[in-house]
Amino acid sequence: MSSSSSTSANHKFRSPRSGLVGAAIAAGSMLILSSCAVANSEPSTGTTSADLVRIVLPQEPPTLEPCEANLTSTGVVVRSNITEPLVERNPTTGDLDPLLATEWEATGDTEWTFTLRDDVTFSDGTPFNAEAAAFAIDRAVNSDLGCNVEGYVFGDNDLVVTAVDETTLTVSTVTPDPILPLRLSFVEIVPPSTDTAAKVREPVGTGPYKVKQWDAGTKLTLERNDDYWGDAPAYAEAEYQWRAEGTVRAAMITSGEADLAMGLGADDGAGDLGLDYPNNETVALRLTAEIAPLNDIRVRQAINYAIDKQGITDSLYQGAHIPAAQLVPEGIVGHNPDLKPWEFDVAKASALVAEAKADGVPVDEKITIVARNAQFPKVSEMSQILQEQLTQAGLNVELKMVDTSAHLQYQLRPFVTNEGPIALLIQHGNQAGDAAFSVEQYMTTTGAQSVYGTPEFDTRLTDASVLTGDDRESAYQDIFEYQNEEIVQFAFIAHQTGVIGKAAAVDYTPNSSSGDELRLAEITPVS
Structure with missing residues (x-):
């Protein structure tokens, strides 16, 4: 999946939210999803509530801190669900799609300029603007927090981030960086009220969901963000539980106790409900x-x-x-x-x-x-x-x-x-x-x-x-x-x-990012 198309001189797109979901579902018809069955396993015919999607993970997220969202156990819950980046990589095409930024272009050897959406608020009501985007990038990349995204994506070099006006942001690098927009797809945007002295456990973001309740050691529940700027996701709530044993997670799918099970093995017993994906x-x-x-x-x-x-x-x-x-x-x-x-x-x-x-x-x-x-x-x-x-x-x-x-x-x-x-x-x-x-x-x-x-x-x-x-x-x-x-x-x-267990009552096509970034907006009930 080449990233060359995502670093060209100028990108002008409209909001991709509904299109991305449709593309992901359409792409499913081209994927060959093999059965990961134990012999003669019987898929459950149980149904799920249209108001709740239930997901079982291999482990409890250690944190929901957005600047740690490139860690699989955090990102699978946070990325593009609670928080969003300026742009996001389409896992099917490899291209960059607009999100909180609508356009971007290289405006110098070491400078990129981003045009931001003007109709977005964070889930706590704070307006999203260039100042908020600059704050979030500074916090994740230029601070002393020791964010994983800093080492993973940006290394030792800091960025110069400037809010030119409400909807214009410039980001400059020490040396030319042809893939800077791609790097910024890993920075989740948080409001300026976010703590800069310590990492947060439960973030505020611009995504389609927000944290409703986290019962440590038991379950984590997200609820729909009714003020979300994009298309409303299908489910009112998403509930995450975690079980260390793959066979247990698979059994929760076949018995109707869960709708999606992450991180399964080929012989964990999901049967025809197990979907392979690269x-x-x-x-x-x-x-x-x-x-x-x-x-x-x-x-x-x-x-x-x-x-x-x-x-x-x-x-x-x-x-x-x-x-x-x-x-x-x-x-x-x-x-x-x-x-x-x-x-x-x-x-x-x-x-x-x-x-x-x-x-x-x-x-x-x-x-x-x-x-x-x-x-x-x-x-x-x-x-x-x-x-x-x-x-x-x-x-x-x-x-x-x-x-x-x-x-x-x-x-x-x-x-x-x-x-x-x-x-x-x-x-x-x-x-x-x-x-x-x-x-x-x-x-x-x-x-x-x-x-x-x-x-x-x-x-x-x-x-x-x-x-x-x-x-x-x-x-x-x-x-x-x-x-x-x-x-x-x-x-x-x-x-x-990878193998994902999927109940018959939900429609979801896994892609190469699913294990790290499970986008809830792409999961829908089977009609």
Whole structure:
């Protein structure tokens, strides 16, 4: 899905809300949605209230803070439901569609100008205008809050944001950035009354829903925002519950207790109510390559050879996932189709470990695989397999399963530094469609989620970021090849295929963004 069409010089659109929903439903006729059944499972014929849609998640959102909305567990509730960005990426076409901004254009080498809607209020009645948009961008990108969206999307560079008048906003960058509008699609707009000293638990936004009640540990309910500027969504309320076990979530669909179940596995038992969709997620081990024995490239190479990627996808996911050779799947700008997954070769892995040991590398030092509970289906089983396979290569490997908040301490800067070498099991989704969003956070020496890099590699990444078109595509393809040959910060495992359970009483077509951004306005009752 190329983003080239979303960064052209000038965009003029009308509100896309009703059109997007229609397009998403129409696109469903072109998708082949396979059954993820256990044999002879029977779909429920139960119906749901036209006033309430019920969604079951793998875990409770740790927060609804909008500047953390690129985290899957937060964004699946917040993005384009409670809050909205200036523009949003169409997951089907890859284009940028207008939302709170109606037009945008590059008005200088480092400046973009946005024209904003003049008929929008936040759910608390506060007017939306350029001042509010500037505040929200400053809060998310230029503040000391440590927002995940800052590291994930913008890196170290601040933006200069100016409210020219009520409906005109300029955003300037330090260096030319041809995909700035795409980056801003990750910034959720909040009113100027939002706390700037601390992250908020329950946000105010301009979206079609607002928070009604959050019973911690039990359920979260959103209610329709009757003052919403766009088309009213079909359901008056949305209720989220969470269950860690995929089989339980699937059973809630087949028994009529839920309308949508997120994050299912292929064999969780949703039967004909399980819908496959490409979710742009890649699973990998991220290796702390500056701590022995992972500071020796031969050990990192050995880890790659030791992992039976095809065996994992076949045994745990019925072959639905694709063994991975790089951080982004097909369809992302910069994906290198010539890269092949590392071959599974335990003998070669063991030989590399032995060679490193003979040269004095302390290969007996404990390496800890850190994985997050309920991060994706079969995460515990995959983690145990990885531990066993790395052990077979001659490494000393321990497995540590943690919850979301603890996992973030390993995932994001400042990293845990007192536990020796870490192989962090990550699940990276590039929903923006451009490799920049992956490499800037995961591969630069100062990236928010990068634990290794080199000055030479930084230069390559910087040079690629200002390119456009075929030059940009080629540069990022070369970067992924260089990573595999010279850096080896990762042991890639699989590009995932998502499964959503959908009750017969609701109409919804999943797309590549559904796992991170479940747009409630696109869910309707079956007539």
